Amino acid sequence: GQQVMQIPQYQHVQEGEDFTTYCNSSTTLSNIQWYKQRPGGHPVFLIQLVKSGEVKKQKRLTFQFGEAKKNSSLHITATQTTDVGTYFCAPSRSNDYKLSFGAGTTVTVRA
Amino acid sequence: DAGVIQSPRHEVTEMGQEVTLRCKPISGHDYLFWYRQTMMRGLELLIYFNNNVPIDDSGMPEDRFSAKMPNASFSTLKIQPSEPRDSAVYFCASSLGVGWGINPYEQYFGPGTRLTVT
Numbered sequence: 001g002q003q004v005m006q007i008p009q010y011q012h013v014q015e016g017e018d019f020t021t022y023c024n025s026s027t028t029l030s031n032i033q034w035y036k037q038r039p040g041g042h043p044v045f046l047i048q049l050v051k052s053g054e055v056k057k058q059k060r061l062t063f064q065f066g067e068a069k070k071n072s073s074l075h076i077t078a079t080q081t082t083d084v085g086t087y088f089c090a091p092s093r094s095n096d097y098k099l100s101f102g103a104g105t106t107v108t109v110r111a
Numbered sequence: 112d113a114g115v116i117q118s119p120r121h122e123v124t125e126m127g128q129e130v131t132l133r134c135k136p137i138s139g140h141d142y143l144f145w146y147r148q149t150m151m152r153g154l155e156l157l158i159y160f161n162n163n164v165p166i167d168d169s170g171m172p173e174d175r176f177s178a179k180m181p182n183a184s185f186s187t188l189k190i191q192p193s194e195p196r197d198s199a200v201y202f203c204a205s206s207l208g209v210g211w212g213i214n215p216y217e218q219y220f221g222p223g224t225r226l227t228v229t
Contacts, residue, residue, distance in 0.1 A: 031216075033216065033217070033218075035218075041222075042202060042220040042221065042222055042223050043154070043202070043204075043218075043220045044220070045214070045217045045218060045219070048214055048216060048217065088154065092216065097142050097144075097159065097161070097206060097208075097216060098156060098159060098167055099156065099218065100156070101153060101154040101155075101156075102153075103153050104153065104154075
């Protein structure tokens with residue numbers, strides 16, 4: 001599968017602050033999905049990005065697909081305790097349902 | 112819909128025993144996936160099915176692992192014989208398929224089965 005590197009591996013954030021997690025690939029990606037897994041829970045779909053340079057927003061979450069389709073980012077503004085969890089990026093090939101999950105960024109929040 | 116259903120939720124077994132994990136996908140979903148999650152290896156795809164047919168089993172670690180999908184509403188993942196290194200959380204997920212819904216590629220995960228092999 002397509003290998004991606006997620007950075008940072010861990011993110012400790014003060015409540016109210018912003019942070020960004022990155023997903024980088026050495027090869028061009030067809031599309032990419034993002035999932036969130038709460039501690040003790042299962043991955044839950046957040047978004048899918050398909051187009052070069054695409055930007056999508058979900059309330060305080062902003063997802064971006066790079067112009068070259070080799071990287072993606074997730075930016076969270078005004079972090080809340082409900083944002084705690086591990087965020088995974090998962091690229092796939094065109095018309096291929098097989099996902100290759102990154103190692104994830106685990107987020108903890110200081111109240 | 113009740114979502115993806117997995118059983119059992121927890122399984123503790125001794126090395127050498129056979130283990131069978133079960134999954135019921137969301138009704139109407141054409142794709143079913145089995146994943147394994149560990150701290151060391153992260154979330155790995157083991158095998159996936161389309162319309163009950165195995166499409167890619169390249170992630171199945173060894174011959175000790177086998178998966179079946181006898182019908183659209185049921186799948187099993189079997190480990191025989193089990194080993195301590197098989198201890199992990201096993202997730203089943205399903206997705207709609209092309210032509211259905213806004214995000215046909217979106218995967219819906221079950222709650223997982225936590226397997227401990229002693």
